[in-house]
Amino acid sequence: MAVRHFSLVRTPLARLREDAMEPDRDICSAKGCQADAAWDLQWNNPKIHTPERRKSWLACDEHRASLSDFLGSRGFLRDVVPHRPAV
Ligand SMILES: [Zn+2]
Numbered sequence: 001m002a003v004r005h006f007s008l009v010r011t012p013l014a015r016l017r018e019d020a021m022e023p024d025r026d027i028c029s030a031k032g033c034q035a036d037a038a039w040d041l042q043w044n045n046p047k048i049h050t051p052e053r054r055k056s057w058l059a060c061d062e063h064r065a066s067l068s069d070f071l072g073s074r075g076f077l078r079d080v081v082p083h084r085p086a087v
Pocket of ligand 1: 028029030033034035059060061062063
């Protein structure tokens, strides 16, 4: 599978910073990436979230595809929209 090399695969979803607030700027959610976020990946895990709930991962241009693949391969990905910084 294309995403198998990706570091997030080994991280349980619950331990990802899905609820973390970055104090100064919005950065990519990929592990170890400090790039500014350009995309908002909106996802939902039907096992733990109600259907209308949306979690959000931010992604830079480089990681948009791999993060989307990670969520998509699990059937979690609902939408990918351009990220607008909340300033
Ligand atoms: Zn990134």
